[in-house]
Amino acid sequence: MIEKIIKILKNDPNYKWESSYSLPDMLCISTVRILQIIRGLFLKPFLKRSAGLLFIGRRVKVRHGYQLSAGKNLILEDNVSVNALSANGIQLGDHVSIARDSILFCTGVIAQKGTGIVIGNRTGISARAYLAGQGGITIGNDVIMGPNVQIFSENHVFDDTLLTIKEQGVTKQAVIIGNNCWLGAGCTILAGVILGDGCVVAAGSVVNKSFPANSVLAGVPAKLIKTRNI
Template identity: 75%
Template sequence: MIIEKLIRKLKGNPDYKWESTYSERDLLSVTKIRFAQVIRGLWLRLFLKKCTGLLFIGSNVKVRHGYQLRAGKNLILEDNVSINALSLNGIVLGDQVSIARDSILFCTGIIAQKGTGIIIGDRTGISARAYFAGQGGITIGNDVIMGPNVQIFSENHNYSNINILIKDQGVTKQAVTIGNNCWIGGGATILSGVNIGDGCIVAAGSVVVKSIPANSIVAGVPARIIKNREEV
């Protein structure tokens, strides 16, 4: 099938195959949507720092400070994605990155404190309603998959002095790193300073407050290691 071959070429994966059958109406509908996204992408790429491939841009996508955003091949931003790249290092999105609808990525909170930035590696898929706060820096590796409603915070409010309003005590910025080939379950929250090693699985709804060694499976609030994948 022509469309399947086209997707195979765009993904750079000669083994890519559809596992289901589609009617001509299904294919026409999908093609129409993707074509409209490519047209929007032609306009958006004029405002980006760098873009090396096709852009598939959904409706109502907002990209602010696009001159600080670098995109690899075949970036997909679904409907209502909001990106603000204002930061020291900007936002870097690798090849074949997809960010699903209603997701928010930003790097600077209050304008007086310029944030660090966000890096997302090749072939990583971000599901719907993700919230990435990159003030202290967020780095996500290659081939990472995420469920919906994942939140990542790289900044915390200071609160130790009970005689000063919390909002007036400033913040502490600490980078978050997620390694390659990780699966972050839906509704998971990852807090500042956390380093998640390669091959980890974070169960849905977990709150990760401490770093996790490679190939760990974690779950809970706060998240605890329940198994190592090498022992499965």
């Protein structure tokens, strides 16, 4: 029965349980989801747009929700922090999930309003992600991320040794992650990087330049290891 409900929610007739669960397992899972839906009902009126159910965990913080647009069945797990203050706000597609302790924000220094964050359909962001959208972050459809992924779209200027770094301001460059990418645990994507569709980034890598579609990257800084067979 639950499998049928999930098929409807995900609009995926091929969705199947791949493991068996006991009755206590299912009761716990169902209870958590029901409580998340109830919390979502309280948050929904404060968002710019919400197309479907909201699954909201405990201690979730959403600031400037009037600039947050959510598609169908958004999941924000425990302790997620979202601050949508920016020129373009935060736009989340259908069936997006953001795991516990993740942080999404668009404006750092309040005097310099940021650009915003766009996340496509069916993208899953794992625990403790840090997405800094001051210069703009766009993430495509069907992207998966391991835990502790960091994406930055702003850098400090530090050329003048006679001034403090804080006095020299910042540069903002958008980050674009294509569709169907896999960002491994603990990788860092720096400002200005564009990754084409189907890229894979190894765990712990630091990506400081752009790569074309289907690239497999690893290292600090990240280098092309191979190209996926297409």
